[in-house]
Amino acid sequence: MIIEGNSMAKKIELEMTNGNYAKNIILFAIPVIVSSWLQLSFNLADYIVCKNFVGENAVGAIGDTGSLSALIVDLFIGFAVGVNVVISKAVGSKNKEKAERAIGTSTTLALICGLVLAIIGVFMSKIFLEWMNTPSELIDMSNSYMVIYFIGVPFLLLYNFGAACLRGMGDTTKPFIYLTIGGIINVVFNIIFVKYCGLGVSGLAIATVMSEAISSILTIISLYRNKKGFASLQLKYLKPHTEELVDIIKIGIPAGIQSAMFDIANVIIQTNINSFGTAIIAGDSAASRINNFTYCGMDGFAQAGIAFIAANYGAKNIDGIKKSFKWSIIFCLATDVLMSAIEIIFRKQLVELIVINDDAVKNGELNILVLMSTHSLMALVDILAAGERGLGDSLLPAVVSFIGICVLRIIYVFTFFKMEQFHSMFYLYLTYPISWLITSIANGICCAVLFKKKFKEIENEKAKATVSKEANEANTVNK
Numbered sequence: 001m002i003i004e005g006n007s008m009a010k011k012i013e014l015e016m017t018n019g020n021y022a023k024n025i026i027l028f029a030i031p032v033i034v035s036s037w038l039q040l041s042f043n044l045a046d047y048i049v050c051k052n053f054v055g056e057n058a059v060g061a062i063g064d065t066g067s068l069s070a071l072i073v074d075l076f077i078g079f080a081v082g083v084n085v086v087i088s089k090a091v092g093s094k095n096k097e098k099a100e101r102a103i104g105t106s107t108t109l110a111l112i113c114g115l116v117l118a119i120i121g122v123f124m125s126k127i128f129l130e131w132m133n134t135p136s137e138l139i140d141m142s143n144s145y146m147v148i149y150f151i152g153v154p155f156l157l158l159y160n161f162g163a164a165c166l167r168g169m170g171d172t173t174k175p176f177i178y179l180t181i182g183g184i185i186n187v188v189f190n191i192i193f194v195k196y197c198g199l200g201v202s203g204l205a206i207a208t209v210m211s212e213a214i215s216s217i218l219t220i221i222s223l224y225r226n227k228k229g230f231a232s233l234q235l236k237y238l239k240p241h242t243e244e245l246v247d248i249i250k251i252g253i254p255a256g257i258q259s260a261m262f263d264i265a266n267v268i269i270q271t272n273i274n275s276f277g278t279a280i281i282a283g284d285s286a287a288s289r290i291n292n293f294t295y296c297g298m299d300g301f302a303q304a305g306i307a308f309i310a311a312n313y314g315a316k317n318i319d320g321i322k323k324s325f326k327w328s329i330i331f332c333l334a335t336d337v338l339m340s341a342i343e344i345i346f347r348k349q350l351v352e353l354i355v356i357n358d359d360a361v362k363n364g365e366l367n368i369l370v371l372m373s374t375h376s377l378m379a380l381v382d383i384l385a386a387g388e389r390g391l392g393d394s395l396l397p398a399v400v401s402f403i404g405i406c407v408l409r410i411i412y413v414f415t416f417f418k419m420e421q422f423h424s425m426f427y428l429y430l431t432y433p434i435s436w437l438i439t440s441i442a443n444g445i446c447c448a449v450l451f452k453k454k455f456k457e458i459e460n461e462k463a464k465a466t467v468s469k470e471a472n473e474a475n476t477v478n479k
Contacts, residue, residue: 016311031176033300042183078256080164082248087168092314104237110161114154121150152209162219182215254398265409283363286354301332309390336379374433384443404439
C-alpha cells in the first residue's frame with residue numbers, strides 16, 4: 001500500500017500489481033460495498049418515508065420508475081467502467097500523463113452525457129411511463145419523481161465518473177466518504193420536504209438531486225486537489241482526448257449496452273408486473289430494494305476484479321492477473337451466498353419495513369425466495385464479465401448478455417409466461433435464474449478462451465522484449 005499525506009489530509013492508494021492480493025482486494029472492495037450499502041440505505045429511507053407520510057401508492061410510484069430510469073442512465077454509466085479500466089492500465093504501466101488525459105476526458109464526457117440524458121428524461125418521462133402501462137393512480141407521482149430525478153443526472157454521472165477515476169488509482173476511501181455525506185443530506189431533507197413541507201414524492205426527488213450534487217462536487221474537488229496522488233484533474237486536459245476517449249468508449253459502450261440489456265428486459269418484466277395491480281408493484285419494489293444489498297455486496301468484489309486485472313494487464317503481470325481473478329471470484333461468491341441466506345431467512349421482516357399490505361408482503365417474499373436462492377448465478381455473470389473487461393474486452397460480455405439476458409427473457413415473457421397455466425408472479429420471477437444460468441455458462445467459456453489468448457500475447461511480447469534487450473546488449477559489447 002502506498003500512503004502519502006500531510007497534516008491536513010491523508011491520501012491512500014492501493015498497490016494493485018504486487019503484494020498480498022487477497023488483502024488488497026478486500027481493502028479495495030470494502031469501501032465500495034459500504035458506500036453502495038449506505039446509498040441503498042438512504043434510498044430505502046425514501047421508501048420508509050413514503051410508507052409513513054405519503055402512502056403505499058407512493059412506494060409503488062417510485063418503484064415503477066426504477067427499471068425505466070436505469071435503462072436510460074445505465075448505458076452512460078457504462079462509460080465509468082471504461083474510465084476505471086483505462087486509468088487502472090495507466091497505473092499499471094506508470095503512465096501519469098495518460099491517466100490525467102483520461103480524467104479530463106471522462107469529466108467532459110460526464111457533463112455532455114448528463115445534459116443529454118437530462119433533456120431526454122424531462123421531456124419523455126410520462127410517455128415512457130404510459131408505454132409501460134403504469135396504473136393511472138401512480139402515473140402522475142411517477143412522472144413527477146422522474147422529471148426531477150433526471151434534472152440531477154449530470155451530477156449523478158459526474159460522481160460516478162469521478163469515483164471511477166479515483167478507484168482506478170486504487171483510492172476507494174474518498175468516493176465512500178463523499179457518497180456518505182451526500183446520503184446523510186438526502187435523508188435529512190427527505191424528512192423535511194415530505195413530512196414538514198408536504199411535497200410528497202417530489203420532495204424525495206429534490207433531496208436526491210441535492211445529495212448527488214454535493215457528492216459530485218466533492219469528488220471533482222478531490223480529483224483537482226489530488227496533486228500527491230498518481231494523477232489529478234488538470235484544467236489543461238479538461239476536454240475530450242481522442243486516444244483516451246476511444247479507449248473509454250471501447251470498454252464503456254459494450255459495458256453500458258450490457259447493463260442496458262438487463263434493463264430492457266427488466267422494463268418488459270416491469271410492464272407485466274404492472275398488470276397485476278398496485279399491491280404487487282409495491283411488493284416487488286420493496287423486494288427489489290432489499291435484493292440490491294446482496295447485489296452491491298458481490299458487485300464490490302467484481303469492481304475490484306476489473307481494477308486489479310486491468311492494472312496487472314497493463315503491467316503485463318500474468319501471475320497478478322490470475323491472483324486478482326481468483327480472489328475476486330472467491331470473495332464475490334462468498335459474499336453473495338452469505339447475504340442471500342440472510343435475506344431468505346428474514347424476508348418477511350425485511351419486506352414489512354417498506355410495505356404492510358398482505359398481498360404486497362407476500363409478493364415481496366416470493367421475489368426474495370426465488371431470486372436470492374439462485375443469486376450466486378448472477379454473481380458468476382458479473383465476475384466473469386469483470387474478468388473480460390479487465391483484460392480490455394468489453395464487447396464479448398455485452399454480446400453474451402444481449403443473447404442470454406435480454407433476448408432470452410423477452411422470448412420467455414412473450415411465450416411461456418403468456419400461457420394461462422404459467423401466468424403468475426412465480427413464473428415471471430423464474431425468468432431471472434434461467435437467464436443467469438445460461439449467461440454464466442456462456443461467459444465462463446468465453447472467459448477461458450480470452451484469458452488463454454491474452455496470456456499468450458503477453459508471453460510473446462515479453463519474449464520479443466527479451467530478444468531486443470539481448471540484441472542491444474550484444475551491440476553495446478561489440479562497440
